[in-house]
Amino acid sequence: MNGTKTPSSLVNGQRPRTPNNERDFSCCRIVVLGSSGVGKTALTVRYITRRFIGEYCPTLESIHKLQTVVDNEDTRLEILDTAGQMMDSGCVWKDYYAFWGDCYIYVYSINDRQSFDQIVNFKKQLESVRKQTLCGILVGNKSDLLHDRQVLETDATELADEIGCKSYEVSAADWTQVDRIVDLFSDAVREYRKLRTSRDIRARRMSSSRFRQAIQKVITGRGSVSKKTTTSNSWQMS
Numbered sequence: 001m002n003g004t005k006t007p008s009s010l011v012n013g014q015r016p017r018t019p020n021n022e023r024d025f026s027c028c029r030i031v032v033l034g035s036s037g038v039g040k041t042a043l044t045v046r047y048i049t050r051r052f053i054g055e056y057c058p059t060l061e062s063i064h065k066l067q068t069v070v071d072n073e074d075t076r077l078e079i080l081d082t083a084g085q086m087m088d089s090g091c092v093w094k095d096y097y098a099f100w101g102d103c104y105i106y107v108y109s110i111n112d113r114q115s116f117d118q119i120v121n122f123k124k125q126l127e128s129v130r131k132q133t134l135c136g137i138l139v140g141n142k143s144d145l146l147h148d149r150q151v152l153e154t155d156a157t158e159l160a161d162e163i164g165c166k167s168y169e170v171s172a173a174d175w176t177q178v179d180r181i182v183d184l185f186s187d188a189v190r191e192y193r194k195l196r197t198s199r200d201i202r203a204r205r206m207s208s209s210r211f212r213q214a215i216q217k218v219i220t221g222r223g224s225v226s227k228k229t230t231t232s233n234s235w236q237m238s
Contacts, residue, residue: 027076028189031097033122034082034107035115039141042172043107044081047185052173070189077189098129103192104136105184110169111148116140116155123163135191136165137184144171165191 032040041062046052048064061083068075080100104126108116119138126134138160140151153169160167168184170177 026074027078028192029078029080029100029102030105030185030188031080031101031103032082032105032107033097035109035112035118036083038107038109038112038115039172040107041081043105043139043141043170043181044079046172046178047181048079050175050178052175054173070186075189077185079185095129098126098134101126102135102196103188104134105139105188106136106163106165107139107141108151109142109145110140110151111142111145113150116151116159119159120163133195135188135195136163137188137191138163138165138167139184140167140169142171142173143169143177144174 032044034040041060042052042054044062044064048066062081064077064079064081066077066079068077080097082097104122106119106122108119110116123134123136138156140153140156156167156169166184166187168180170180170184172181
C-alpha cells in the first residue's frame with residue numbers, strides 16, 4: 001500500500017473543464033466509467049475514505065480531489081466518478097470524458113454480463129474522440145457475489161488483453177480488500193506515468209528529427225548557392 005491520502009475537495013454535479021496546455025502534469029486525472037449499479041462510487045469512496053456505503057444517488061456525478069503517494073512520489077489525484085445512468089441512456093458526454101482524463105478505470109459487475117459487454121463500447125467511444133493511445137484498468141466489482149457470477153475471470157483476462165490494460169476483481173463491500181482497491185488506483189497512476197513518459201520520448205525524437213531535417217535543408221541550400229555562384233563565375237571568365 002502507498003502513502004496516506006488527504007481529500008481536499010469534492011465537487012458534485014459539475015461538468016469538469018477540459019485540460020489546457022498549461023495544466024499541471026504532476027496531477028493525474030482518473031475517470032471511473034461503467035454502467036449504472038456496478039459500484040463505481042462505492043469503489044471510489046472505499047479508496048478515498050476506506051469506508052463502504054451501500055446506497056448512492058445513481059445520477060450524481062462527482063470530482064474527488066486528494067493528495068497521495070505512489071511509489072514514494074507525491075501525487076495529486078482528481079477522480080471523476082461518472083453517472084452510470086447517463087451512459088446507459090446514451091447521453092454520455094464522451095468528448096469531455098476523453099479529453100479530461102489521463103487514465104480510465106473501466107468498472108463492471110461480475111454478476112451483470114451486460115455491464116461487462118459494455119466496456120468495449122466505452123473504450124471505443126473514448127478512442128474515437130481522443131484519437132490516441134489511452135491507458136486504463138479493468139475492474140470487476142462485487143466479487144463477494146460469487147454465487148451469482150455471470151462473468152468468468154478468464155473472460156475478464158481476455159478482455160483486458162484485448163483493450164490493453166491490467167485487470168482486477170474486487171469487492172468494494174469487503175473491508176479485507178481495501179489494499180487491492182488502493183493497488184488498482186495506484187496502478188492507474190503508474191499506467192499514466194508510463195504513457196506520459198512514452199509520449200515525451202516520442203515528442204523529443206520528433207523534435208530532434210525535425211531539427212536535423214532543418215539543418216540539412218540549410219546545408220543543402222548553401223551548397224546549391226555555392227554551386228550556382230561557381231558556375232556563374234566560370235561562365236563570365238569564358
